[in-house]
Amino acid sequence: MIWVLWRQHRAQVAIAAAAVLAFAVPVLITGRKLADALIACRSGNTCGGLFDGYQAMTTLVNITVAVPLLIGVFWGATVVCREVEAGTTALVWAQSITRRRWLWSKLLALFVFTLASSAAVAGLVTWWSNTHNAQVESRFNGLQFDIQGVTPVGYALFASALGFLAGVLWRRTLPAMATTIGGFVVVRIAIENYLRPHFMAPLVRSLPMSSGGDGVPSGSFTISKELTLHGHVLSGPITAPTGCSRSGTRETMDECLNASGFRFRVTYQPGGRYWGFQWIEFGVFAALAVLLVASGVVLLRRQDG
Amino acid sequence: MNTPAAALRVAGLGKRYRAKWALKDCTFSVPAGRVCGLVGANGAGKTTLLRMLAGLSRPSAGTAEVAGAAPADDPAFLAEVGFLAQEIPLYRRWSAEDHLRMGAHLNPRWDDAAGRERLQSLHIPLGQRVGTMSGGQRAQVGLALALAKHPRVLLLDEPVAALDPLARRDFLSTLAEAVVEHGITVMLSSHLVADLERVCDHLVVLAEGRTVLADDLDDVLAGHRLLTSGRRDTAALEREHTVLRVERTARQVSVWVRLNGPLHDPAWEQSELSLEEIMLAYLGMSAGRPDESVVREVSA
Numbered sequence: 001m002i003w004v005l006w007r008q009h010r011a012q013v014a015i016a017a018a019a020v021l022a023f024a025v026p027v028l029i030t031g032r033k034l035a036d037a038l039i040a041c042r043s044g045n046t047c048g049g050l051f052d053g054y055q056a057m058t059t060l061v062n063i064t065v066a067v068p069l070l071i072g073v074f075w076g077a078t079v080v081c082r083e084v085e086a087g088t089t090a091l092v093w094a095q096s097i098t099r100r101r102w103l104w105s106k107l108l109a110l111f112v113f114t115l116a117s118s119a120a121v122a123g124l125v126t127w128w129s130n131t132h133n134a135q136v137e138s139r140f141n142g143l144q145f146d147i148q149g150v151t152p153v154g155y156a157l158f159a160s161a162l163g164f165l166a167g168v169l170w171r172r173t174l175p176a177m178a179t180t181i182g183g184f185v186v187v188r189i190a191i192e193n194y195l196r197p198h199f200m201a202p203l204v205r206s207l208p209m210s211s212g213g214d215g216v217p218s219g220s221f222t223i224s225k226e227l228t229l230h231g232h233v234l235s236g237p238i239t240a241p242t243g244c245s246r247s248g249t250r251e252t253m254d255e256c257l258n259a260s261g262f263r264f265r266v267t268y269q270p271g272g273r274y275w276g277f278q279w280i281e282f283g284v285f286a287a288l289a290v291l292l293v294a295s296g297v298v299l300l301r302r303q304d305g
Numbered sequence: 306m307n308t309p310a311a312a313l314r315v316a317g318l319g320k321r322y323r324a325k326w327a328l329k330d331c332t333f334s335v336p337a338g339r340v341c342g343l344v345g346a347n348g349a350g351k352t353t354l355l356r357m358l359a360g361l362s363r364p365s366a367g368t369a370e371v372a373g374a375a376p377a378d379d380p381a382f383l384a385e386v387g388f389l390a391q392e393i394p395l396y397r398r399w400s401a402e403d404h405l406r407m408g409a410h411l412n413p414r415w416d417d418a419a420g421r422e423r424l425q426s427l428h429i430p431l432g433q434r435v436g437t438m439s440g441g442q443r444a445q446v447g448l449a450l451a452l453a454k455h456p457r458v459l460l461l462d463e464p465v466a467a468l469d470p471l472a473r474r475d476f477l478s479t480l481a482e483a484v485v486e487h488g489i490t491v492m493l494s495s496h497l498v499a500d501l502e503r504v505c506d507h508l509v510v511l512a513e514g515r516t517v518l519a520d521d522l523d524d525v526l527a528g529h530r531l532l533t534s535g536r537r538d539t540a541a542l543e544r545e546h547t548v549l550r551v552e553r554t555a556r557q558v559s560v561w562v563r564l565n566g567p568l569h570d571p572a573w574e575q576s577e578l579s580l581e582e583i584m585l586a587y588l589g590m591s592a593g594r595p596d597e598s599v600v601r602e603v604s605a
Contacts (some may be wrong), residue, residue: 003410004407097411
């Protein structure tokens with residue numbers, strides 16, 4: 001079966017290997033340069049313009065956020081579905097190999113590839129971003145959380161599993177690919193916005209008005225910033241208390257508001273939880289992947305039973 | 306002389322998809338070494354039957370025995386059975402050579418040399434992508450793969466339906482040679498009666514998901530007659546024999562019949578039926594009732 005899998009998918013493997021290699025070369029070269037530059041600029045405290053001239057490279061690294069989706073669309077949605085669509089399952093199943101073994105071999109190949117390629121890209125990005133992380137407020141911000149560490153691997157496992165299930169349901173490759181794109185984007189956005197902030201109980205800080213709401217430890221994941229009066233959250237337009245004169249300076253205004261009981265309340269996850277969050281997010285997507293694969297296997301068995 | 310063991314034995318076999326029975330109460334047996342034609346209208350359940358026999362689909366009712374074992378998703382069973390699906394599925398981007406290598410990797414009794422020789426003797430280039438081959442060549446590659454597996458029972462689902470007459474002839478002679486050489490049992494579905502007459506010595510006919518006939522081909526030909534008579538009444542005939550089709554004109558009645566014994570009534574004039582006529586008579590029946598038609602004669 002190993003020979004058969006290799007003969008079937010060698011072109012796909014070659015394309016993926018070439019793409020990873022083509023990505024690795026500039027990442028390794030610029031990564032070394034940036035790391036050296038960071039050490040040099042730190043002594044002179046001139047690191048502000050460190051990434052000047054690396055715009056294209058930063059964009060390339062950020063684009064890797066799409067790698068899991070590409071894996072899901074071009075591997076997950078094709079590995080089993082293309083055979084079902086072309087009817088070649090009837091050829092393989094007419095050999096002396098059980099359908100169960102065929103399916104598990106296919107899935108094993110799919111997930112070994114998914115793991116290997118997404119881990120390679122994520123590893124390169126994580127290493128390259130060491131310099132970048134030193135320059136940004138928090139690794140939780142922007143795309144940093146989604147392209148570094150173990151989360152991209154979790155996303156890729158999920159995307160491949162989703163592609164497999166979509167292929168089993170549609171039995172045609174193109175709609176399976178489209179379903180994979182739609183499903184992946186929806187689930188990623190939903191989990192990022194609605195689930196991720198609650199992976200652990202957040203910390204809350206009450207900050208004086210003069211802070212402007214900035215005052216959580218560096219590297220934190222800020223979830224929300226609210227204005228409170230005597231501990232109650234305010235919403236809508238706010239009327240300043242009559243005692244606080246509009247004509248005064250910003251400082252006297254803040255002073256006055258503080259005295260009247262106004263505070264900023266910031267809800268956040270401290271930076272030390274970064275890896276905890278990485279593994280939880282990975283776990284959530286890996287668990288979803290297991291669920292989708294199991295459903296696909298059951299459905300496929302039922303379809304041809 | 307001892308009777309050879311049955312290579313295919315099917316009893317009450319049925320397959321239901323949701324509420325609809327694709328095949329129901331199918332019963333027959335085929336002795337080892339036979340080439341059995343499987344005939345039926347579209348949707349009669351031929352593919353369903355062959356897929357169940359090949360172990361690709363589970364029966365909803367009844368039992369089947371192929372080469373002495375119940376069909377199952379099991380390597381030992383699968384090694385005994387060759388199956389060529391209707392579309393002749395092959396990897397379009399692979400060469401015949403690649404397919405042979407796949408067979409060698411996935412089958413315990415693979416006869417690589419025989420597969421190669423068979424294709425070479427048919428002048429099929431082993432290195433050419435099968436996607437660029439003609440339908441006839443692809444069918445031959447499919448057959449060579451099924452035969453190189455060395456099955457005891459070979460199941461072919463309309464393998465020649467899409468082929469031109471010459472490719473059909475070549476395919477069937479390859480098949481006939483292999484049967485003689487290896488003594489395998491073959492079940493082959495087809496619409497083309499002429500092809501069945503060339504290669505088959507046994508016949509199973511399905512209509513509306515049931516077996517209506519399963520017998521040795523010579524017995525089939527000997528046991529069916531076209532009876533004609535000026536009399537109108539067929540009731541006595543229907544009591545003793547199986548009437549397949551009745552056609553009445555103003556002057557006479559013609560009856561297609563399976564004789565269940567000697568014909569006593571001398572009023573009926575007998576003539577032999579071709580295999581094609583017998584098939585058509587069976588396929589025209591509905592719910593086990595004869596196909597009755599009245600032909601109005603055009604006045605001259």
